[in-house]
Amino acid sequence: MTRRLALAACVLLSAAAPHSGYDDASPAVQAMQDDDGANPAMLWVATGRTLWDQPAGPAAQSCRTCHGPPDSLRGAAARHPATLETRINWSRTMHQGAPALPEEGEAMLSLAALVGLQSRGLPVAVARDDVMEAGAVEAGEALFTARMGQLNLSCADCHDGLAGGRLGGARIPQGRVNAYPEYRLEWQGLGGLLRRIRNCMTGVRAEPFPAASPEMASLRAYLGWRTNGLPMETPGVRP
Amino acid sequence: MARILLNVPKQARRGEAIEIKLLLSHPMETGQRRDETGAIVPRNIIRDVTCTYGGALVVRLELFPAISANPFLHIAARAGASGDVVLTWTDDAGLVGTETAAVEVV
Numbered sequence: 206m207t208r209r210l211a212l213a214a215c216v217l218l219s220a221a222a223p224h225s226g227y228d229d230a231s232p233a234v235q236a237m238q239d240d241d242g243a244n245p246a247m248l249w250v251a252t253g254r255t256l257w258d259q260p261a262g263p264a265a266q267s268c269r270t271c272h273g274p275p276d277s278l279r280g281a282a283a284r285h286p287a288t289l290e291t292r293i294n295w296s297r298t299m300h301q302g303a304p305a306l307p308e309e310g311e312a313m314l315s316l317a318a319l320v321g322l323q324s325r326g327l328p329v330a331v332a333r334d335d336v337m338e339a340g341a342v343e344a345g346e347a348l349f350t351a352r353m354g355q356l357n358l359s360c361a362d363c364h365d366g367l368a369g370g371r372l373g374g375a376r377i378p379q380g381r382v383n384a385y386p387e388y389r390l391e392w393q394g395l396g397g398l399l400r401r402i403r404n405c406m407t408g409v410r411a412e413p414f415p416a417a418s419p420e421m422a423s424l425r426a427y428l429g430w431r432t433n434g435l436p437m438e439t440p441g442v443r444p
Numbered sequence: 445m446a447r448i449l450l451n452v453p454k455q456a457r458r459g460e461a462i463e464i465k466l467l468l469s470h471p472m473e474t475g476q477r478r479d480e481t482g483a484i485v486p487r488n489i490i491r492d493v494t495c496t497y498g499g500a501l502v503v504r505l506e507l508f509p510a511i512s513a514n515p516f517l518h519i520a521a522r523a524g525a526s527g528d529v530v531l532t533w534t535d536d537a538g539l540v541g542t543e544t545a546a547v548e549v550v
Contacts, residue, residue, distance in 0.1 A: 237516075242451035242465040245514040251449060393472075393513035 221369055225435050226378035226443055229369070234390070238442040246318055246388040246440030249311070249395045253319025256312055261303035268316075271300065275319055282317075282324040283437050284331060287382045287398050287429035288422075289317045308416060314386050314395045321386065321439025328436055329383050331429040345427025348420055354411030360424075375444045381432040382425075384441025391444065398425060450531060452545045456523035462547060464495060464502070464519040464529055474509040488536045495519050497547070498527025523549045 306313040364380030406413040414421040451465040475487025
């Protein structure tokens with residue numbers, strides 16, 4: 206018991222203050238993110254601007270019809286950093302009456318990158334008692350700390366316990382979600398949080414939660430809450 | 445997806461070096477990968493990029509399969525007279541793209 210406590214204390218002491226995955230990235234990757242002319246995710250943002258004006262649904266409404274310019278949504282991504290795609294699809298299906306966009310399609314990623322960019326620099330502020338996500342943060346935290354897969358690792362084992370250490374050539378980040386959707390050099394493309402979680406889960410040889418499952422929704426809610434206070438960086442660049 | 449983002453300073457002083465930055469959206473398929481059925485995905489990379497400024501050639505680049513998807517190119521030129529920076533590129537699929545940005549020299 207005392208050994209376990211001592212171990213826990215060591216883990217706590219070694220855990221650095223909450224910081225963005227940006228701080229764990231190499232200077233070259235940071236430079237890519239810092240320069241909008243070099244950040245490849247800006248290609249998707251440019252597409253997002255086109256889509257913003259594209260009418261959809263029976264009343265042929267575009268995003269602009271209701272929201273005006275994209276910067277009217279400043280702060281939206283800071284409140285929903287992990288579930289932006291879901292929110293955009295709610296807006297599409299409930300207000301525009303248009304079919305939902307595939308969550309990992311180019312169109313959705315482009316819109317999410319555009320909306321996310323509007324909150325750049327704002328601190329993430331996920332409300333724990335958000336009506337739509339009652340109890341989800343707690344459920345997500347339980348999943349975050351649950352061991353899974355053939356490697357029998359939990360998310361927390363690496364992203365809390367070993368954050369700052371190395372996995373292959375890259376530093377292990379703390380699992381903060383202030384930069385999604387993000388351009389990963391590994392993917393050579395833009396990807397959302399769903400893709401990141403799926404990558405991690407297959408990495409520990411677990412079967413990834415389906416995209417529309419309650420488990421995935423809870424995990425995303427918790428990851429958003431866990432990021433509270435960090436400034437938004439969307440669209441980020443990561444190794 | 446946007447095909448290109450071209451960044452040049454709108455204004456420059458005569459004799460000053462200007463930075464021409466371009467991000468091209470392209471898969472840069474190497475021709476080494478196989479798809480789900482085991483068939484080789486045909487090579488499709490940007491082969492050739494040409495940059496002119498005020499009609500004069502600044503640089504002509506020949507790209508190779510080792511260059512990443514969505515390549516970022518950073519070119520420097522000396523500001524002479526006001527003129528257009530024109531970028532033209534060609535890929536293996538025969539797609540020709542071009543983008544123009546004006547630079548005013550003061």
